[in-house]
Each structure stands twice: as C-alpha cells, then as structure tokens.
Amino acid sequence: MTISFQYNKKQVIQALRYHFIAKKEIRIMIIMVNVFAIASLIWYMMGKITPVAFLTYSLLWIVLMIAIWFVLPGFVYRKAETFKHGFSMHFNEDDFTLEHETGSRSWPYTALHSFRETPHFFHLYFDTRSFLLIPKDAFVTNEQMLQLHNLLKAKVG
Structure with a gap:
C-alpha cells in the first residue's frame, strides 16, 4: 500500500498535544498541579490562605495549561521542518x-x-x-x- 500526504498545521498541533499529554511525566505533573489547585481552593474557602495566594496558585495552573496546550506544540511545530x-x-x-x-x-x-x-x-x-x-x-x-x-x-x- 502506498500513500502520499502533506501535513495540516492544525491537525499536527492537535497530534502533538496528544503526544505530550500521553507522556507519563506530563500527566503526573498535570495531576499534581490540579490537586494543588483544588487544595488551594479548599484552603482559601476555609480561610487558611489569602486571596493573593489563591490567585497565585490559580495563575500557576493557567500558565502550565497554556504551556502544555499551546506553547509546547507550537514550538515543536515551528522547529521541525518535517511538517512543511x-x-x-x-x-x-x-x-x-x-x-x-x-x-x-x-x-x-x-x-x-x-x-x-x-x-x-x-x-x-x-x-x-x-x-x-x-x-x-x-x-x-x-x-x-x-x-x-x-x-x-x-x-x-
């Protein structure tokens, strides 16, 4: 069987997301940050931490998700000539x-x-x-x- 193809940028970016999310170390990091974010919400609701600390933990979660979902796949796509x-x-x-x-x-x-x-x-x-x-x-x-x-x-x- 023979096939011919060129890569579609949006599909490649999505495939790279699947690749990164499938990695064990990234999944563990995401789980840990999510648990930490939930714990910070609970601590904030209980009055154990300040609103600034809660916002800081939330910002950490947002930055991590943006990095994994957008920055990392985009960087790999731009760096690799293969996809062009x-x-x-x-x-x-x-x-x-x-x-x-x-x-x-x-x-x-x-x-x-x-x-x-x-x-x-x-x-x-x-x-x-x-x-x-x-x-x-x-x-x-x-x-x-x-x-x-x-x-x-x-x-x-």
Whole structure:
C-alpha cells in the first residue's frame, strides 16, 4: 500500500498535544498541579490562605495549561521542518518506507517501539521521543486505513 500526504498545521498541533499529554511525566505533573489547585481552593474557602495566594496558585495552573496546550506544540511545530514537506509512504509486509523529494528511508516494523492512533493520525514511535505522524486523511478509503491499523497491530503489538 502506498500513500502520499502533506501535513495540516492544525491537525499536527492537535497530534502533538496528544503526544505530550500521553507522556507519563506530563500527566503526573498535570495531576499534581490540579490537586494543588483544588487544595488551594479548599484552603482559601476555609480561610487558611489569602486571596493573593489563591490567585497565585490559580495563575500557576493557567500558565502550565497554556504551556502544555499551546506553547509546547507550537514550538515543536515551528522547529521541525518535517511538517512543511510532502511525503510518500510505502507499507509492505516486512517494512515501511518514507520518501521525500531528497531521498527515502526504510525501517523494519521491529524498529518501532509502539504505535498510537488518534483522531487524525497514526503515531509510529521508534522510542519515547522519536516518532512519525501518518495522517489518516492520506488514505483513499477506510479499508486502507483499517488495513494499516491491522498491519501495525500485528507487527508492532
């Protein structure tokens, strides 16, 4: 199976959000900040902290959410040249190939650590930091998308 695609900025930003939120350390940090924000609200209601302290904790929560939701994905998108080019991908039983006008690269499926499916992309992870995004709108039919999903499930697990 062969597909050709270019990346859509809004979809890539959303995929990067999924990537960051899926990271264990970021999820733990978000949970801790949320628990702290809820605790500060309770402490404020009980009169244990001042309104200034409550506003400071709330501001911390807002800054963290803005950083994770907007700043981090936007920074990665602007920094990566990959998302500004067109590609073709070929999927075989043993490997897959990514082609660009300047060259191509093949990987066996064993090079993949895992894969994740999100609303607009397949995320192919080589390790916890290196991944490829395959847009779902590059597939002509839903059968092709299902075929890739089944192939990745069989080969990557």
